Amino acid sequence: MNDSTQLMTDNNRLIKRATIFLLLSLGLFAAWTWFAKLDSAAIASGIVIVESKRKxxxxxxxxxxxxxxxxxxxxxxxxxxxxxxSDITFQSRLKQTQLTWISRQIEYQRLLAERDDLARYVPSIDKVQFPHLALEIDTLIANQRSLFTSRMDMRTKELDIVDSRLKQTRNRRAFSSQMLAQRKQALEFLNDEIDMHDQLLAEGFTSRLKLLELKRSEVLLVSDIISVQAELDGQILSVSELEQQKSAIKQRNRSEVETQIAEVRNALITLEAELNLAKDVQARxxxxxxxxxxxxxxxxxxxxxxxxxxxxxxEIVPDNDSLIVEAIINPTDIDVVRIGQQALIRLSAFNFRTTPPVQGEVVYIDADRTNSDGEELSGFKVKVKLNSQEISNNPDLELYPGMPAEVYVLLEEKRPLDYLLEPLKVSLLRAFRES
Missing domain, CATH: 2.40.50.100 (RNA polymerase II/Efflux pump adaptor protein, barrel-sandwich hybrid domain)
Incomplete structure (x- = not known):
């Protein structure tokens, strides 16, 4: 009886201890799930790339x-x-463009000399810049100089003809003016003589016939004066017309030259653009x-x-550019990943036990899901910048573009209780929805 009582007492004591231990364990577990903080992360696979990518x-x-x-x-x-x-085609194109530009430049200078009525045409083309076109430049200059001479000669001859006619007309005008003055002076003398004969006739010292002859001479002299005056007026008009004709010839020549200058100037602007393009193509x-x-x-x-x-x-893989990790984040994690978040990067090429993860920072997130190597849509591309200080402090950590890496984007800390209740919350949310 005593043995049974003792055994029951021991069992009760054992049950009590077990209950206390279980309650303590449950209490500690509850406290741990409530107060403990666990790190969470969005995990993504990626590779090391150059920040500015391959060139x-x-x-x-x-x-x-x-x-x-x-x-x-x-x-x-x-x-x-x-x-x-091979630059044979490009060199030929450049040479042709240069030659056209030089030709237009020489023509432009010739037109300026014509406009300014220069006696000589002296082009200013630096042959040192175009040693391969020296012969062509000499030919172009000779042609433009010959054209300048012929055009100036033709213009001079045209003006000389007008000047010759103008000189003759002015001489005739001077002669007519002199004749008119003489006729007027003779008329004054004749009028005096008529007045004298009128007085003598009244006194009976001359005949009436003599007086009539003098008056007839007066009429003829007046008619002659009128004729000379008409000739003089015509000659004055001719001089004015010839002077206007001379001015018109000069204005016409200048207008033609100005028009040609404007055309050549526009052509030079276009040619300079083509020349720069040809030089650029040649340099490339x-x-x-x-x-x-x-x-x-x-x-x-x-x-x-x-x-x-x-x-x-x-392609050129830059060696002085920063290295970053490009990874694909699961679409279900994109709502918790933000630019500026910290991340840990494990480099798969190195031993995990001897090489600690490298800290980094999210610097870029794609705005839309992206393809992964041409496959179906797989996630959002993110870029993580590595901590350069950590890399420089670890000389054994030598990175190369193309290295595989695992990215752990650090999220907010969560309690274990949150992880335990998350499935229950989802189940309850789905349970209260109509099917």
């Missing part, structure tokens, strides 16, 4: 490859020549590296190959 090398016009200066994997400096495109025949880096994906290997306009020739 695709293309040629705008395309053509035949003349020389390849680099090989796959070669390190190049910024501005280093990569490929030379040597494709240069836009940045220091490594040649990757070289598609041209030897001279003679033909490349199309805008065709990618190679």
């Amino acid at each position: 695709s090398i293309e040629h705008l016009e395309g053509g035949i490859v003349a020389q390849v200066y680099v090989r796959e994997g070669q390190k190049v400096e910024k501005g280093a020549p990569l490929i030379k495109i 025949t040597v494709v240069k590296s836009p940045a220091s880096g490594v040649v990757l994906g070289l598609k041209v290997n030897a001279a003679g190959e033909v490349v199309g306009a805008g065709e990618s020739l190679m």
Whole structure:
């Protein structure tokens, strides 16, 4: 009886202890789920890339490859020549444009000399700038100088004809003016003589016939004066007309030259634009590296190959640019990921046990879902900037573009209770919806 009582007492004590332990455990678990804070993160896979991405090398016009200066994997400096495109066509086009521009420039200077009535035409073309066109320039200058001389001679002859007629008319005008003055003076003398004979006739010292002869001479002299005056008026008018004709010839010539100057000036503006374009095309025949880096994906290997306009020739992976991680975030996590959030990056190429994760910061989030390698829509692209200080402090952590990485975007801390209640909340939310 005592043994049974003792056994029951021991069992009760054991049950009590177990109950107390269970209650304490439940209490501790409840306290842990309520007060403890657990880190949460949105996980995404990604790769290390250059911040400004690879530089695709293309040629705008395309053509035949003349020389390849680099090989796959070669390190190049910024501005280093990569490929030379055959410039025979471009050089011919540039030469023709230069020749047309020089021709128009020489013509423009000749027209200015004509407009300003210069005695000589002296073009100012710097042959040193165009040593390959020296012979053509000499020919163009000779042609324009000959044209200048012939045009000036023709203009001079035309004006000389008018000047000759003007001189003759002025001489006749002077002669007529002199004759008119003489006739008027003779008329004055004749009038005096008539007055004298009138007085003598009244006194009976002369005959009436003599007086009539004098008056007849007066009438003839007046008629002659009228005729000379008419000739003089016509000659004065002719001089005025010839002077106007001379001015009109000069104005016509100047107007023609001004019109040609305006046309040539407009042509020069167009040609200068074409010349700059031709020089730019010529300069681009040597494709240069836009940045220091490594040649990757070289598609041209030897001279003679033909490349199309805008065709990618190679890529340059910059070596002085910042490295970032580009990853794809699951669409279900995009609502909790924000620019500026902290992240941890584990580099898959390194041992997880010896290489700690690198801190980073979300610097970019795509506005829409994106394709992953041409597959179906898979998520939102994000970019995470690595902490450069951590990388520089770890000399063994040498990063290369293309390295795989896992990104953990740190979210708000949550209690364990929140994780436990989350499925229940979702179930209740769905349970109260009509089917």
